[in-house]
Amino acid sequence: MKVDDIARHDAKPAPTDHVRLVVTDMDGTLLTPEKQVARSSVEMIDRLRAAGVAVCLVSSRAPVGIERYHQALNLNTPYAAMNGAVVRDGQGKTLSTLTLPVEAVKATIDMLDVHEVDGWLFCGSDWIVKDETAGYVPHEQKVLGLAPIVTKDFGPWEDKVGKITGSSADYDLLGRLEGEIGQMLEGQASVACSAQYYLDITPLNANKGYALCEIGRQLGVEPHEIACLGDMQNDVPMFDIVGLSIAMGNATAEVASHAHFTTDTNDNEGWAKAVERWILPRVGGNAS
Incomplete structure (x- = not known):
């Protein structure tokens, strides 16, 4: 870690000694590189679950990209999509939605176009792109199990956007745009990379910290009673407010500096190791 990272980590309050809820990121965290659990x-x-502790999913994914995992894991808990732009209950009923201001949408798309970054819109359950063969679109279609709506004009959707994603194989460019677009939309949107190749722009309050608090509110659990796990910059808003935060071993040093602990990587059972080492000892009831 750099000096600033060490100072940030050392300044964190001590982790909670009692966990009532676990909130986890998906890609790079709960999921292996092959997108399996x-x-x-x-x-x-x-x-x-046997110890009475719920597990909730929070992801930058659109709702459809979360649902099949939610069902496969037999979860009946609330979950948050698009970094919190959509929060749903355990049965899939929408509890809250947030949208970007139209001017922020237009300014972001213009910026992405100038830098030749492929821009996508997510509006509720719809995914809208301009070229279904470009860049990471085929990859995302496989991940989501959803075919995009293809259009030459984003205009009809501009007033209902829950998330814009800029995708590019130029990771350094997306890193720079994270700062530039974040500055341009200060006070209007949340801007953070959810993967090296994805830059997400969501409504101002649509970040994972907001999502975690909203889920906690639905379940009657305070942030200091929640443990969370994540690996990317968009997980930092969770790390900074919960009672127990755990970064994956594949997280950058800067991201990890916001967490209490760092576990193994997502391709070496890091999620399970974190739960066994740091979460279960802080859970009451039968966790054995």
């Missing part, structure tokens, strides 16, 4: 993680979710 490791058997060890499934076993830990079952142990948490």
Whole structure:
């Protein structure tokens, strides 16, 4: 870690000694690089459930990209999509939605176009692109299990956008745009990379910190009673407010500096190891 990262980590309050809820990121965290949930993680979710501790999913993904995992893991808990722009209950009923200001949408798309970054819109359950063969569109279609709406004009959707994603294989460019677009939309939107190749622009309050608090409110759990796990910059708003924060071993040093602990990577059972080492000892009831 750099000196600033060490200072940030050392300044964090001590972790909570009592966990009532676990909120987890998906890609790079709960999911392996092959987009699977490791058997060890499934076993830990079952142990948490047996101890009376709910597990909730929070992701930059659109709702459809979360639903099949939510069902496969037999979760009946609220979940948040698009970094909190959409929050749904355990049965899929929408509890809250947030949208970007139209001018912010237009300014962002213009900026992405200038830098030749592929821009996508997410509006509720709809995913809108201008070229279904470009860049990461085929990859995202496989991940989501959803075909995009293809259009040459984003105009009809500009007033209902929950998330804009800029996708590019130029990781350094997206890193620079994270700062530039963040500055341009200060006070209007949240801007953070959710992967090296994805830059997400969401409504101002649509960040994972907001999502975690909203889920906690639905379940009657305060942030200091929540443990969270994540790996990317968009997970930092969670790390900074919860009682127990755990970064994956594949997180950058800067992201990890916001967490209490760092576990193994997502391709080496890091999620399950974190639950067993740091979360279950802080859970009451039968966690054995």
